[in-house]
Each structure stands twice: as structure tokens, then as C-alpha cells.
Amino acid sequence: MSPRRSLAPVLGLGLLLFGCTGEAGTIETLREWHYRRGFDPTWIVGPIEDPSQWNTVLLPRNLSALPELAADNYTGWITLRTDIPAHLNEQLRSGSPLAFNAGRVLDVSRYYINGRQFGQLGSDQPYVDAAMRPFIHDIPFDRIETEQTNVLAVALYNNGKYPLQFMDEPEVGQSDSVYLARSYREITAFAFLMFYVASGLYHLLLFARRRKDRYNLFFALFALIVAVYWFVANTTTRDFIFANHVELHRKLEHALLFLVVPAAIFFLTQFFNGRYTRFGLAYGAFCLVLFLATLTTNLDIMRICRDVWFVSLILSLSYCIFYVAREIKRGNPDATFLILGIIVLVAATTNDVLSSQGYIQTPKVANYSFLLFVGGLAALMANRFMRVTGRVEELNRDLEKKVEDRTRELQATLDQVQELKVQQDGDYFLTSLLVNPLAGNFTRGGKVTVETLTRQKKRFHFRKWDSEIGGDISIADSITLHDRRYTVFINADAMGKSMQGAGGALVLGTVFRSVLARTHARQSMQARYAEIWLRDCLLELQTVFQSFDGSMLISAILGLVDEENGTLYYLNAEHPYAVLYRNGRASFLDSDNALRKVGVEGLADMLRITTHQLQPGDVLILGSDGRDDVLLGHGDDGARQINEDETMFLRRVEEGGGVLAKIEQSLLASGALTDDLSLLRLAWLEDAAIPEEPRYPDAFLRDRDEGRRALREGRLDDARAAFDRAAAAGVHDPILLRDRARLEIRTHNFEQGLLLAERALQENDNDPEMIYLASYACKVCGNPGRAIELGERLRLRDPDLVRNLVNLADSYRLEGNRGAALLLLDRVRELEPDNSSVLKLAAVLEKDPAPA
Template structure:
């Protein structure tokens, strides 16, 4: 129905479009006259008609009142009605306008007196009598009698008796409608006649105006048609100064210019073609140069984005599809800001798979520049990781170093380049995942055909954002055999899913990616295919997949079953430990170890027992074995740190405490423990920072206050000498080595030889062939009276560096002193 209506409307408009201007003007004037006159005449007619009826009503009421006064006695007693008849007859003499008849009826409907003597009806009809009887006051109506319209007024006649109105009859007056309304009709006709004259005059004016408008417009139309046929020599002869005259002049000017242009068109086309060809050559040269830049950049990026992982337990693969495609000579390639890197490294004699997926800010060459910078810095870090000193650090520290490497480089760009990144390590044997996510899309866990996000909130901003170094911490997750981790750039979510008429509609639901992962069964190529089926790619896209399979040499399975005897023994051991009998508990545990392979529960209880009996080395050994089995056991890190601290091996205690801090920065006991380690080592600035963090977690904690007081009571001399070195650095092994040597030297000058020795030994673990360190350690043993150890260290100096003069002198002096003895 709506379609039919719209077709009809279009047809009406089409008719109006084809109507000439002259006709439109006549129709317009005619419409205005009709719209003005017809409502006006109608309003005048009905307004005056109401006035006439109202005045007639008043006349009838006055007459009826007089007749009622005369007729009431006659109607009451049923007399001859002579007085009533006389009063009605006098109305004829009064020449009341348009009054046709007047009569009075009694309560039986009989006409007792009448003006029109020719009418002989003794009674009114039953319907009329019923109408009259229903009236309570003067009322009017229009009736038709002998095809003549009458206006009838009826007035009920009452008398008062005992304070009551008693109905005794009705007085009726009939007026000729045509006669009574004749002045109104005459007025309406006068208005219509006048309007007709005005209508004719208006049409004449409209006709004149339309001719004055249509004639010049017709000349303009003919001139435009001439121009349309190519006759640009034609001129429109209109000299008026109105808008039409200006338009005619504009047409003539246009014709002259077009005529001139066509005369010189061929020459102008040749000149323009030559200019365009020259511009096109320049554009092509720039395009070739730009594509060359793209090509060289892509060549630089290609070796940086490599899948060098060779682990048997952890398989990696990735796909990168940059938005910008280009051709350079015979090569087709792509360029953008997405980059993926995988590799295998060894840390603390354990093999780890490294993975990185990043998305640099900007399109094509800008994004590629960011990816290139990241690839160079990260790959340099991978190369350094293969040196002996770098292989001795822990995975948490390694991740922080890589983060700080990238952060320091991108901070130098002063906000012109940021990059989102997901970097991680997977321990190949246990499947322990360590990773960070710097404002990158959430990593996805694909397990048993179902996909879910690993993280729900981002803790780090993009690399290059200032002020986030102190908010850094590591996320951990224990993978199960068959698990797949999929990380990707935001191109996986930024999909064009439609158009709203002008703009593209970009997908904003990141959960849709989970469906694509499930549909693609976790395979990057299939996932991208499914994404393209859903919509068009809007940005660079890269997906990196990690598949973990359980190691055949894995030392512990979470599904390990224990027998009833072992369960009973562990319950007894737990009860003994709770009762404060750690020695008895250890006896039972050592018996259990001889019969069963160590399990996590056994190792936890052993560690607890050794801590209770202050057997720190054995506690460290037990908790270390537990960490090998379950790397996510954060409590083991804490207990190892405590044990090392009790042994006064503060560098090692700090290492394990810092590892736990990177995993769980809200572990209050660890913050207190680390603070005490640094206070005892004289590294007060780091201790203060950690205590401030502890105070934020739990304000006004007694332990926190106690340690802050302890810092304030320490010797300011020692603080001035060593505090500016800060904490034992977690940024890189080189920084750790440098700071450990500097702190050791300061402590040596302060003659704190035992503390100085700890830092020198820490430095030596990072650089075993440092002859200066060996020489200084020998000197400390000499000052503390351990000459055998002093001799061994000086001899090691000469093995590494045979021409070490100071070491030779020390050994020579030592031999002479022994001969004297």
C-alpha cells in the first residue's frame, strides 16, 4: 500500500514539473482567492445565522410570555379561548417578520387558538405532541411542511399553584426559514459576487505576471538549448537588470569562454597532457623510491621476525599479514608494524621457549620502523642471553631485563612511538609460563576445543609510556599437556563488518575472536581465514601459537597417586609439625623418602621441618626440589629467601625475594623480608621503597613501622657510602656485576670484610674469570687470617692471567713469610 501511495505522489509531482510557469501562476492566484473567499463567506453566513436565531428566540420568548399570561386562565378552566385567540390575531397586525403561524395547545394536544385560520387541524400529531410535552423551556427546531422549511419555536406554559409550577399548555411559533435568513443569504451572495470579480482580476494579474516571467525564461531556455547543441556563438538578447537579466549575461559570458576554449582546446590538451605526463613520471619515480624503501625495510625486518624455537616439548608457529602490500621490480612483499619472534634459551640450566608478539604504532613505514627497533633490541637481548653470565639469571629477572631494554629505547622517542607487546617464557620441561602483556590484546588459552582469555585486565601500558617501570610484575600460568596459547595483534579484532551508508562499521566485540579460534581449531592460518569470512581486515594482523606437550622426562605429574601408607605418614607428620615437634616429624619424613619418590607434599613438609629446626641448607634443598616440580609454588620462593637470609647469604636471599616480588608484588611478608635483607646490606633506598609499598597494601602495620624506625636508626655514614648504589640491579647481569663490585669495594674500604666478601662472591658468580675480583677476594681472606684461601685465589689469578704482577707479589710475600716461620 505504501509503495502504491509513493508512486501516486511521484506521479503528481511529475505532472507539476511538466506544467508551464504561466499555468502554475494562474493556479496559484486562483487557489489563493478560493482559500480566502470560501472560508470567509462560510464564516459570515453561519455567524449571522446564529445571530438571527438568537434574536428570533428573544422575540418568541417575549411574545410567548405575553400570550401565556392571557391564556393561562382559559387553559385552566377550558373556556372559549377568545382572549387567547385575540392576542394571537394581534400578532398579525404587528407584522412580525417571517412569522407564518402561531398556535396554542392544551395538555391533550388540542389546538385551542391559532393565527392561520386556514388550517383546521384540531390536534397536533402524536409525535409532535410528545416532542412538545418533553420540553421544559423555550426550544427551537427546523421542520419541513409542504416542502417548505420552517423554523419552529415551542414555549411551555406554566401556572404557579401552592408554590409549584403546573404545566397547562404550549405556545408554538412557526417562521419561514427562507424569509428569516434572506438578509444573510443576500450578504453571502454579495461576498461571492465580489470574490468572483476579484478572482477574474487576480487571474488577469497572474496571467500578466506569468507572461512577463515566462517570456524571458523561454528565451533563456532556448539559449541554453542552443548551447547544449554546441552553438556557443548564440547570444541571449535580454537587457533587464533583474535576476533574469544577470542570468542571461552569465550565459552569454559562459558561451564566450567556452567558444574561446574550444578554439584553443587542442593546444591546451597537448600542454596539459605533457604536464600530466611529467607529473606522472615524477610520481612514478617517487613510487619506485618509496617501494625501494619499503623493500629494504622489509629485508631488514625479515631476519628479525624468525621462528628459531627448537624445543621438542613446546612448538611454536606464527603468521603475519601486514595491511600494506607493495611491489618492487620483480618482488612482491608487505610491510607494517606487526612482528613475531620465537627462540630457545637456557637459564639456570633449564631450557625455555621465548616468544614475542608486538604491534608498533602507525601504518606501513612508521609501524615498520617501530617493529624494526623492537626486533633489533630484543634479538640483541637474546644473543646476550647465551653468554655464561646471562644464563645464570632467573626467568622473572630475564623478562624484566627485556622489558627495560625495550622501555629505555622507546622512551627515547619522546612519545612519537609506542608499541604493544606480549613477551613470555615457557619452561620446556614443566610447561610453566612466565609472561607480560603491555596493552596488547588478551592472550587466549585454547584447551579441549574451548577458547578463553588468560587475563582480564591490563597492568602495563604500551612500551614507551613513561612512569611504569615501578609497576612492572610478571604473570604466571601452569600449562597442561595439549594446551595452546594464542596471542595476536589488535588486527584480529579490528574487522570491518559493514557500512552505515558513509562510514565503515568496525567490530568492537573482542569476544568474537574466541569464536574464530574455536572455529579455526587453534591453527593461525585457519583462524585468519575464519576472520576474513566474518569481515574485512582493517589493520595489520599477526597470530602466534604456542603448543605445549608433556615432557617424557618430566619429574613430577600433578596426577601422581599416593598410597594409603604414605597418606597416613603425611597426616602424622603434619600433626607433629602443628604440635611443635619438628624433629620427630623429620624422622618420619626421612623414612618416607627412603620408600617413596619425593612428592610435592613430602617436600613441603620437609622444607617446613628443616626451617623449624633451622637446618637452612636442607630447607633450601627441599624447597628448590619443590620449585623444580611446581614452578608456580610462590611460597617455596619465600621460604628459600628466608633460609638464605638466616644463613646471611643476602644476595641469594634478595634474588629469591625479588623473584617473588615480580610475581606477587602484594605479598606483605615478602616485602618485609626483602626490606630486612636490604637494611642488613645497607641498601636503604630499596628498603624504603619496599616499605612504602607495604604501607600502601596495609597501612600502619606494626612490622612496617618497626622496619622504618630501624632504617632511621642506622649509621648515616654507611648509608652515605653505599645507598646511592640502590638495590642489586635486576636490569641486566652486567649491571648486577658492576653494582656488586662497587658495593663490595665500598664495604672493603669501610673494613667490613665479611659483608664485602659476600658481594665479591656474588660478582664472581657472574664473571668467574675476573682476575681483579679473585685478587680482592684473596686480600679479604688474608686480612681475616685465612691464608690458604688467599693463596688459592691468587693462584687462580695467575692461571687466568700469568702476568698479573700484584698476585705474583702477594704469593712471593706469602712464601717468604712461611719460610721465616
Template sequence: MINDVIKFDWKLFYNQFVWIFIFFLSTPVFAFPIDLTKDWKLISGKNLNVSIEDASWKKIKSLPIPEDFISFSEDIYTLTLLKTFEVSANDFQKLTLDGLSIHFPLLTNVYEVYFNGEKIGSGGVVLNGKIVKNGFKRHVILAIPEDKVQIGKNEIRLILSSNVGEELNVYASFDSAPLVVDLQSRNVLILSERPRWILAFLYLFVGFYHFLLYFKRPQEKYNLFFGLFSTFFSFYIYLRSNAVYELDLDPLLQMKLEYMVIFNITSLFLLFLNTFFQYRLSFISKLYQIFTLVLTLLIPFSNRSDCLFLLKIWQFSIFIFIIYSFFIIYESLKLKNPDAIRMIFGFLVLMISGLLDLIGSMGLISNLENYGILKYGFFVFEVGMVFILANRFLRVHKEAEELNLDLDQKVKERTKQLENTLDQIRELKIQQDGDYFLTSLILDPLNQNHVENDFIILEGFSRQKKRFQFKQWKKEIGGDIIIADEIYLKDRKYLVFVNGDAMGKSIQGASGALVLGVVFRSFIARTKTVFSYHSKPPELWLKECFLELQNIFESFDGSMLVSVVLGLVDLESGILFFLNAEHPPTVLYRNGVATFIESKLELRKIGITGLESKMKVKTFFLEKGDTIIVGSDGRDDIFLGVDQDEIPLINEDECQFLRRVEESGGDLELLVQGLENYGELTDDLSIVKLTYIKEPVRLGSVANLSSFQFPDETYLKYIQDENWERAIYHLENIKSKISQEFLPPVFKKELAKVYYKIGMYEEALFLFEELISEFPEDVEIIFNASLIYKKIKRYHQSIELGERILLREPDFLNNIVNLAESYILIYEKEKVFGLLEKIECLDPDHLYSQKIRSQLEQLVSDYQNG
């Protein structure tokens, strides 16, 4: 029975063998995909019709094309590659369900592909023997028309063109995808890049996450460099993907962008390692960064061959980069840095994967290509970084827990100490606020305006930086003060005002403002009650007021200074007389335009010694609708924010106040609001606004006779010939034909000058005095009147006019000479000495200098002889 069981059935074996043989026989010999990497033929030039049997074809065992097969004899070189393959009848039947396509891993540069004589694809453009558009491209998949596929032998012709020095080749494989003819459905799978996109997005996300960490803690600069490294790597993956071709960029530009990104990836990684482990940038890292930046900057100006050369240089530098990176890790391991220990595995994977890709791309080892494994190696490194950051967080959390163990007791002790300190501070603050309150009560009556007239609208704004609350009262205290009142000088009504800013904050500034207010109010009161003050001209009144303030503040020996604008406005004529002692420039707002009416600083702050000799009274002529704005330096001391180094930015542009005035249209409330919108006020702020609303009386005589033409040619001829008798006859003839009230000021001035020339002093003086009343700003008129007073021996009147000129024009030499001579005539030798010094300072060789000195010596001699 056992023999029956194990008996071999030869008939069954024969039938099975026959069926297996028939099955293998039916299996197609040329099943897809068909490998096209071997057995190509090559010929120079573009040859579509040369027979495959022609002897000029050179055989290539396998792709890529060996370098000795390519010889550039012209600027552009073109060659034709030929490959044949066979399609069986069985394979041909498969094409009814799926199309056929060719996959070229990488073509450089301009290419054309023909299948059985029909062009099925191209890239780049050659025109007039020059490449006008590059065509090199990765993973070129070209569909083969179904009607062109033949059973049996099929032919592929590939025409390639390239510039001298540039790569001209067709790769056998790229990214592990070979050159094949395959079904369209399978070739399309080569373009699937799902893992690549997942990694690119992950690296971009990690990069942005590290940016966020850096912005939260800028001192941890390694987060910035790692964020840049990860982001650049993500961009590099995108530039190496097939999706980049959707942008339709020129291949050369695309290549340049790819190189510019990858060149900087290595330097960013070095910067990360330096700052992560060594907390500083080493010299080698800085040098390598400069090296990569130079390569990056050269790329935009290079052609393709130059770019490939720069790539080679960078590739060789990677070996130095890897060695130095290992050195940094090694030094950190020696110091037993826990983060270095955790990083070592991911670092080794990253370096090895990068090194393999580098060797493959450089072709240093045969049959090894760039498989793109670096992007996966970087993923391992990223995971390691996640563990390192998590460990750092846990470490900080643990330290915080340890601190919290005994924090409760420390908080209680510290709280008790703070409560005791706060109680003491509260008591001191109540005392301080009481002092502030009492001081503010004294200041309030001084800081008031008593102005009622139909010529000027006066508005004031004051806000002190120091604010406080004493019991139920909320008050401010500081060094800014505004005072305005009305007085009479020489039977003319004036508005007098002062805007002061005392040195120091809170109580010190308030003390200075208090002294200023008391002295100024006292001087105004004396002006109103003492008759002798009524006869003073505005310039001399300002001088005496300024000197009184100066004498008071000088007594504080520099510990209390004050800047002021002190001014008088002639209400009828609209003339503004003012002194500026280191206060911000006075502003004129006229016809929608704001300008400064002062060009330079004349006086230092009140309280600085030696200011009397530098005093200068300025004048300005107001027109109807003009607005004068005076403000303390709080209008310019505005906090604008901080710069990148956290340094506070304070406004230094004094012209910004002009822009705020124009934006507000001269409205005081809007002006203050505009300053607050521009920035934060850092100092006391006070602003005085004077708006002249009447037509100045001084302009009336000019407007009434606008058609009168003077001086005429006749008068000018007489003046040129110095024929004063004919000139006076001509002028008096004109005067007789015009009413006295309609005589133009220029006519009166010329008539008075001619009267003076011919010795009719009383007539000239009458006209000059009238003109001074109408035009107090005209220094020439005042000077002529002063000369006449001296000639008719009314020396005190001459001196008064001369002093007015001296205050307004301190360098007017002729006036100083005239004033000195007048003082000699009334025996004021001390005054003469001072004026003589001015003359010799302005003009050492002045003709009258010696004459005055002789008169002065004679005066002293007469005085000594009794």
C-alpha cells in the same frame, strides 16, 4: 416560360410536410439516456413500501441533497430517495439488444439501490445500528434486470446511511459524468480511462527518470523533489481511478491513502521550485512541508469526518501555496533566469488548472465542479520541463565545445610538464626503492624463527603494507616483526617469542623493527652464551629483556615507539609468561571458542618513559590443543567502506578478530583470508600462532590420583583449632600410605604450610621448591618460599622470589613488605625507598610502614658511621 419554371407545386409541398410530420411523430419521446438529476423525493429512514403519494415525502428539485434536508438525530442517519421515470414501448424494444443500467456519479456513504422493488446493488454494511464497512464509491454502475423494466412508469429507491458529521449525499455529476439511466453499453464507456492511464504512466516514467538524474548528480536536489512530485501525482491519478477498486480496499482506507498522497504533492512542488531556482530551501517551504507532514500523520488516526475536515484545511492552504509559488517564479524572472522564462507558460497552465479543480471540489462557485483538468495541466508543465532540461544539456554541450577549441594546445603543454615531473619522480622512486631493498635485506635475517621441539607448533604470518619492486626483486617493508627462538632458564627449556609493531610507515617503521630485532636477537644470544642468564627465572628474564629494549628506544626521545607482546612458554609445564606493551590483546583458541586472555592495558609502548614501575608479567596455563594467537593492530585496522556522507568506515570492533578466529577454526591461512574477506587491510599485519600439542607435565600428578579426597574433615578440624602437631601427624600418616610420586599437589602444599608453621623450614622449603617447579603460576607458593628463605637468612633467594611475585602481582602488599625487609638486610637502601613508596601508596596506614622506615634510617646511620 419563366413563369412555368418558378411556379410553386402545392401538392408536392403537402406530401413532403405529411411525411416529415409522421417521421417526427414516430420519434420516441423518452429516448435514452434519461437524466435523473432532478425531481427526487426524500424521506427519513429506510422506506421501501411507503407509497409515492404519501405526504411525508419531501421534494428535491435537483441533486445533490441540500444540507437543510438532512438532520442527524442519532449516531447514524438513514434516508430514502425516490425517483420515477417512464420507459416508452419503443425504448423497451431497444432493451432486447442491450441491457439497461443506472450510473451514480458518487454515493456517500452506505447505499442500497432498488429498482421497481428489487434490490439491484449495495455498498457498505450497517450492523446493529453501526457502519461496520464503508460504502462510498465513485461511478457506481448498476445493471437493471430486463424483466423488471416496465413500459411506462418505473421507480428507483436509493437508501443512504452515514455517521454523524460525515457526508451523506448522491452527486448529480462527477468527472463530467451525470446521473442517468442509459443503455449498459454506453454507461460502461464512463469507466474507460485510457487517457488517465496514459498520463499516469507518463508521469511515473518522468518521476523515475528524474530519480536517475539525481542518483547520477546528487548535488542537483531539484531532480529528487521533482521526481517525488511526479511520482506522487501518478499515484494520486491511480487512487482517483476506477481501477483502484480492483484492490478491494476499504473505502475509508482508500480515501486516507488518497489524502496522504495529495497533501504532500504541493509541498514537494514547493521544494522543487526552491532548489531549482534558489538552490536552497526557504523557511516558508520548510514550514509548509512541516504543515503537510502533520496533516499526513493525522490522517491514519482520523475517522471520515475528521479526514474531510483535514482536507478542507489543506484546500485552504493551497491558496497560500499558489501565492508563494508565483512569488518564487516572479523573483526568478526579475533575475532574468532563462529557465524561469521557459517555465512560465507551463507553470501558469498548471496553476490555473489546479485552481479550477480546487474551486470546483470546494463548491465555491455554483455549477462548477472538479473536472480533473489538473492532470492535463501537469502534462503541459512536464513538456515545459523537457524543453528546459534539453536546453540545459545544449548549454553545457556548447560550453564543452568552446573549451575544446583551445584544449589541444593546453593538453600538449600540460603533458610535457607531467612527463618532466614523472621523470623526476621515477628517479626518486628508484633511489627510494633501493633504500627499501637494502633495509629489507638487513631485516630478513632478524625476522626468522628457530624453533624445533615436540611441544609447540609455531606459525607466523607477516605482510607489510608497503610493497615495492627494485629491479627484478619484489619485496615488502614495514614496522611489523616476528622473532622466535628457544632458550634454557633454570634447567628448563623455554620458547621465547616477540611480535612487534614499530611506529610509522615504510622506512620509519622498518627502522623501529630493525632496532627491535637487533636488540632482541642480541639478548637471546647473551642468554645462550652467558651462564648467569641460565639461572634467571622467566619473570626476571622478561623484565631484563624489556628494560634493555626500553632503554634503547627511550634514547630516541619519543620519535620511535614500538608495541610488543614478549613471551616465554615453559615447554614441559605449558605455562605462558608474557608482557603486553600496548599491543592488541592476546587470543586463546580452545575447543572452538576464541577469547581474550587479557582484560586491560597494563603497559604503554616501549620508548615511553616511566614504564618500569608499571611493568607486570602475566601468566596463562596452556592445555593440550590450546592455540595462542598474537597479532599486530593490522588485524583490527580494516577498511569497511564509506557511509552516506562518503566518510571512510574503519573497523572499531576488536571482537571481530575473535569471530574470524572461530570461523577459521584456528587455521592461520584461513584466518588471514577471513580478515581480507571482512574488509581491506589498511596497515601492516603480523600474526604469531602457538599451538600446544602435548599433555602438560604439570597436570600428570593430579590425573594419576583423581579419587584422592583432600583436604578431609580431620585435617580441616585440626587447622581450625590451630593444632599443628596433630595436623602434621595426620598428614605424615597419609604421606606414608601413598607413594611420593602420587602425592597430589594440594597435599604437598598443605604439608609444606604446616611444616612452615611448626618451624620445619628445610622440609617446607623442599616441598615449596618442588611445587614452584610444577606450578610456577601459584603466587602463594612462591611467597611462602620467599618467607622461608628470609627466615633462614638466604636473602638473595628470598629477593629473587619476591621480585618474581612483584612482577606478576604489583599490588601484593605483604610481598612488597617482605621484599623491603629483605633488601634492608642486604643494605640495598635505594630499593627499599622505592618499595616503601609503593607500600605508602597502597596503604598509608600500614603497620609495617613505620617499622621499615625506622630500619631504613638505622641502616643509613650505620652506613654513615662506618
């Protein structure tokens, strides 16, 4: 579509409008007038008596700019008169009325025929301005001379606020013709107005549909600003809105004019290059300042802003021509057409500006050239659209074949991918068949109830089966150690996604279930204490995973619960903290003893077992890091917002009441899971009645407390007497049992002290002091092997307890293991270099390195 064809509708509209201005009757343009300063009614009746007092001027003209008036900035009245053409008398004789159209006049004006006033705009006393108000009125018959010359006069007045000026050519003629011509001009003005509004709204709609093309927005702003300016400046209908608010009308007309050129510059830069230029932004800011200053200040400032804008117009139009010329040089086909329109518009605008200032006397043509310019811009954008559409059609001619070829290629690739996916899902399914039997709850009743919940992130469908696979695994079982029933558990998360994680879970499950099977089958493993069993189990897992050289690591919590007394033993290998749910409140267990992941070198040197005494009804919740990695939503930039608050899980446990299914629901309510999730729940004596606090006789409590006080103060005989009286009451009290063990060992009655300490440990294994006293008593009683066993248990709980390390080193010495004794002494020297017991034991080892 060529620019010429695109302009056809616009040219047609222009010809139609111009054709409508044909006049049915005679209208004479009154351009030549005589004027003089002041006003006297006798001046406007009959012929001019003294021609030397009168000057001649061609209208329209800014009369205040005439040398005779500009020299002293004249204010006041001036009188203008002219003769009605003689041939119009023929119409008067035929009875046809005449009308006078003065156009837009500044400022106060009075209109006379043969000395009789027949119209007025504004007032001089009191002053009421009437600047830019159009005047059209019938000439009264009663003062018209049909046989003589008729004098038409206009008296203009100003007080310095507005100039004395005719904006349009005065006309006189047959009344119907004059009014019809005025109607044609108004219709034409509104036709222009509708064209600008329609163009602006259309391109505003285009911008709303495609925000990337910002030039549509600026063209829409350009057209709409022009439309509003056109209404304010070139229609008589605007008088119904502004009424007597002449100053507001003048300010708004000028202010709108200042915004036209910046909108056009923004359109040009966006249309050709899709960007803003520094000149455009600076000039836009400059015009915005003029716009605001015009609206908020007086008319004098408005005129200064107008004059400054006229000067800047030269710079801005030069920039537009330069910008478009540069695009022509770059070979842009649209620029050639556009520069012609700019040149014509600049020439027409220059003509109108010079004409309005009175420098030249030519018709104003900018209105029509501007219509063609705006229409040309619309045609230009339509032409660009058609070019783009043509290129798209050209590219699409063989698109169907390309699409078919590409579709076949994609289908073949998709078939291959689908085949590989089926194979992969088969591998997933077979792996899940291996992993699933290893995980779960294998406990056999008892006082500890266990539940597990696993939601692997990777879910798949293979043939008729739906399953899931991942690196999370939870296992629980029942074992017997030292003739006591324990619930053993592990909650683990293998490193990696999907198959890698599942591989780690498979290895862990296999090794762990192997350890459990050997424990069930071998008395030697059942003879181990809980701490020793946990250590050996973790070291076996560590040996296997360390062989993978860091490519497969495991985070886990491994533990035991004594079903008789509720003592909890556990190891944390860089796994999320265990949660204790008690009396409706959730809290983290002591987490200071966390180890590195299973498979990391050096794990064996960091072993530390944590113990905790559970109360009846306590619930222990273990979970992988999927419990924390919850997707809370997306930010303004689209980035995912993952939960970073580890305490959030405590709130989810409380909301779920310690029940796994409800905890999962609470997690999902807060966000989406982004990782594998596994939860393990252990409850000790969950449904048992809350035990009552034992009630002891007052005499018993008095004797027991007296003995404890005496023991603390070192009065051992008094302590023994008080403890004997308390024991004679036949009341079983764990506190009394432990204090009696302390007393017997302090009085060197080691065999009795050992007996009491072991009885205390049977009831409560979570007492490090009793373990130490029992180990010390065994060593003194000549049983260093048993002392080592107890000392190693305590060492696993507290590796840096100096007195236990010293006692353990001495026990190893007595057992004949001098190397182990020296290693322990070296550790004590690191902790307490000046420890006297270490110095004594070191001296003994040097003197008697191998005792019998």
C-alpha cells in the same frame, strides 16, 4: 530553440483536430427553449396555447439556478419544448432521417417528438439517477409532420440529489451528420487524452533517468492527473466503466480536479527554484483533504468541497501569477513565456466555470486552451533543455584542447608520482630486507613448538619482487637460564603505518635479537632467573624507545616458557590479550597486569610479570590488534562498520582449531582486515600423550593428609611424624615436598627447609609461597644475596606482597644496601601503615644503619 518553434507540433495537432470537425450535413443548434414547471403530455403537442405559462431559456444552462426554480429549491418535473427549424422539413421530405443530440443532461430525462416519447435516461419511479449521461437518438419518422411544425420536447426530473441542467448545446440535424459530429468530438477527446498521457509518461521517464530534476516528476503527475480527469469528464467511453454508478463518477471527477492545481504549483516551484514552498505544501495538503472528503462522503459534502475549491482557486492562481512574475523580475527567460500561458488558461477556465454555472452563455474553450498550455509547458522544458545543450556545446568547443593540455599536465605529474613511487617502493624493499631476517621462529626443537604468521597491510611491488611492510613483528628463540631450557617469544606492534611502523619493528627486532645474542654468549645472563631476564630485557627495550620522546611506541607481549615444566612467564605492554586454547575452547589469560606501551615514561615503575602453568597440549595464541580490527561491512549511510567485540577472536580461534592458517581463513570469512595482522602460536608438549594422574598407596595418602591437617592446626610434632611415615613410603609427591618445606621452616630448621623449598621450585617454579619461604630461609641462613635474588623474583610477580617486601627490605639491610631497604619500607608503609614488622625493621635501621 525558441518557444514558438517548440509549440509548432502542438499547434499543428490542434489545427488538425479542429479541422476534423467539419460536418458533411446540416446540424442546427437548438439554444432557445420554452419551459414550465410540471409535465403534461398535452403541453408538448401543437403550438403553445397559453404563452404566459411558459418561460424562455437559452441552453446550455443550470435550470435549477433560474430564479423561478431556485426560489423554493424546486424538485420534480419540468417541461422544455422547442420547434424543429422549418428548413429541416426539406430533408424529411427527401427521406433523410433526423437525430437529436441533447449532450450531457441532469438528471432523469424523457425525450418527445410531437408528443410521442422516443428516449429516456434514468427513472423517477423507482428513482434511478442518470446525471451527466449523454443522450443521442434518431427521431422516429412515424410522428414527424413534413408539412407542419414539429415540436421537440424534453421532460426533466430531479429529487434534489442533482440539479436540472443541460451541460452541452442541444443539436438536431441529419442523422449521419449528428452521429459523425459526436464521433469527431470523441476522437478529439481521446486525442487530447493521448497527448496528456504521452507527455506524462515521457517526463516520468525523464525523472526516472535523472532524479535530480524533480520538476519532471511533478509535470508527469500533472499531465497524468489531467489525462484521467479528461477521460472521466469529457469522453462518452467512460459510461462503459461507470455504467449506473453515477455518484461514483461525479465524486471521482471532482476529486481529480482538486489535485490538478497542487501538481502544477509543485511543478512551478521545482522548475524555477528546485524547491518546495510553504504555500505549495499547505495548498497541497488542503487539496488532499478535499480529495479525501469528496471520495468518502456524500454529494452534498462534495458540492461544498467544490465551492470551497473554487474560492481557493482564486488564491492559488494568484500565487502562480505572482510566483512567475517574480521570476520575470529576476530575469528568468522561461517565466515570460509561461505567464502568458497562465493568463490565457485562467481566462479560459474562468469562462468555462462561469458558463457551467449559467452566469454567461459562451462556448467552452478551456479544453483547447489547456491543451495548448500543457503543450507549451512541454515546449518550455524542451526549450530549457536546448539552451542547456547549447551552453554545453559552447563550452565543449575548445574542450579538446583543454583536455589535451590537462592530460599532458596530468601525465607529467603522474610520471613524477610514478618515479616517486618507485623510489618509495625501493625504500620499502630495502627496509623489508632489514626487518625480515630479524623476525621469525629461531627455536631449535624442544618441547615447545612455535609458528608465526604475519600479514602486513602495506603490500608493494618493486621490480620483480612482491613484498609487504608494516609495524608487526613476531620473534621466537631458545635460551638457557639457570641450566633450564626456555622458549622466549615476543609479539609486537609498532606505532605508525608503513615506514614508521617498519622503523619501530626494525629497532625492536635489532635490540631484542641483541639481547638474545648476549644471552647465548654470556654466562652472567644465563645465570639469571626467568623473571629477572624478562625485566632486564623489557627495560633495555624501554631505554631505547623512550629516547624517541613518544614518537615511536610499541605494544607487545614478551614472555618465556619453561620447556621442562610448562611454566609461562610473560609481560603485556598494552597489547591484545593472550589466548589460551585448551581442549577445543579458547579463553583470555589473566589480563589485569597490562602495562603501558614500551616507550612511555614510567614503565619501569609498573613492571609486573604474570605466570601461568601450562598443561600438556595447551596452545598459546598471541596476536596484534589487526585480529580485532575487521571490517564487517558498511552501514546505510556508507560508514564503515569495524568490529568492536574483542571476544570475536576467541570464536575465530575455536573455528580454526588453534591452527594459524585456519584462524586467518576464519577472520577473512568474517570480514576484511584493516590493519597489520601478526599471530604467534606456542604449544607445549602438543603431541605428547596425556599424562596419567599418579596413583598413591592408601597408607601414603592417609599419612600425608593427616600431616597436612596437623600442620594447619599447629600440631607440628604430629605433622612431622605423619610426614616421616609418608616419606618412608618412597613415593615422590610435590604436595608432600612443599608441605615438608613449610614444616621445617616453621620449626626453624631453615637449612633443611631451604633444601626442600628449592627442590619444590625445581619441579614447579609457579609457586609464589615456595619462593618466599626459600628467600626467608636464605636470609636466616646468612645468605642475604640469595634471599634478595629470590625476593626480587617474587616482587616482580606480586609487587604489593607485604611480607615479601618486609623480608626483602631486611635482606637489603643485611646486605648493607640501606637505601634500598628504606625505599621498600616506604612502600610497605603506603600499603599497611600499622604493620608491626615495618616498625621493628625501621627501628633496627635507625639503631644499626650499617651492620658489619
